[in-house]
Amino acid sequence: MALPxxxxxxxxxxxxxLIASHQLIEIVPLISMEKTAFISGAYGPLRPPxxxxxxxxxxxxxxxxxKCHIIAPAWLNVDDLENPDKLRSLLKDLRExxxxxxxDGLQSLDHSELSVSRPPD
Numbered sequence: 001m002a003l004p005x006x007x008x009x010x011x012x013x014x015x016x017x018l019i020a021s022h023q024l025i026e027i028v029p030l031i032s033m034e035k036t037a038f039i040s041g042a043y044g045p046l047r048p049p050x051x052x053x054x055x056x057x058x059x060x061x062x063x064x065x066x067k068c069h070i071i072a073p074a075w076l077n078v079d080d081l082e083n084p085d086k087l088r089s090l091l092k093d094l095r096e097x098x099x100x101x102x103x104d105g106l107q108s109l110d111h112s113e114l115s116v117s118r119p120p121d
Contacts (some may be wrong), residue, residue: 021057026071028052030060 029046036044043054062068079088
């Protein structure tokens with residue numbers, strides 16, 4: 001149940017996700033598809049290698065099925081960042097830290113019981 005407008009402080013994360021999923025984005029389809037009607041509107045036709053504009057939810061769905069390439073929007077450009085090399089370095093560090101945690105977790109698996117054993121306190 002939604003709260004009355006007077007009690008709402010801000011938009012919730014699920015509401016933001018819903019709003020963002022309807023934003024239009026360009027794709028390069030890898031399949032042909034006629035114009036298709038959805039509740040939110042009609043999209044298509046899709047004809048490779050011509051670009052098409054579809055909502056993000058549709059682009060993500062097609063990308064997951066390997067049926068399109070998503071074209072990054074103009075505002076999502078690494079060159080516009082003040083220090084792209086530092087950002088790349090930080091992202092690499094984050095990825096390496098996550099991989100190290102995964103390796104440590106796999107080493108603590110008790111293979112005879114297929115359960116995770118806790119380290120001593």
